[in-house]
Amino acid sequence: MQLNEKVYYFTVLLYGLFAAVSLQKSVRDRLEDIPVTGLYFGICWLSLTIAALLLGVGLYNATLALSEKGFYGMAFILALFGAIAVQKNTRDLNAARNSPEMR
Numbered sequence: 001m002q003l004n005e006k007v008y009y010f011t012v013l014l015y016g017l018f019a020a021v022s023l024q025k026s027v028r029d030r031l032e033d034i035p036v037t038g039l040y041f042g043i044c045w046l047s048l049t050i051a052a053l054l055l056g057v058g059l060y061n062a063t064l065a066l067s068e069k070g071f072y073g074m075a076f077i078l079a080l081f082g083a084i085a086v087q088k089n090t091r092d093l094n095a096a097r098n099s100p101e102m103r
Contacts, residue, residue, distance in 0.1 A: 001064070008058055009072065013079060016051035020080040021087050023048055028091065052076075 023044035026036045055076050059069045 012051055012054045012058065013076060016076060016080055017083045019044060019047035019051050021083050024084045024087055
């Protein structure tokens with residue numbers, strides 16, 4: 001794989017990670033009645049969708065074996081899941097430490 005392809009996938013991965021974490025935080029903030037503008041919430045969804053589409057288009061046009069394309073696609077999805085899970089667990093732990101029951 002050429003360097004420009006590697007950089008493309010890395011950039012799409014970072015963009016997707018930022019969008020997923022930002023969306024998860026926005027959803028959680030809304031559930032906790034912390035104000036989140038509709039515009040920002042929409043941009044988070046749009047960014048996550050664009051990142052997934054960019055990955056899909058890149059993999060569709062790549063000269064990789066089908067198994068490699070599947071590997072990159074699953075790695076992208078699992079990276080997004082991992083980033084969201086870590087952020088959620090960190091926030092839950094901080095909330096539990098600051099709750100009156102834990103003091």
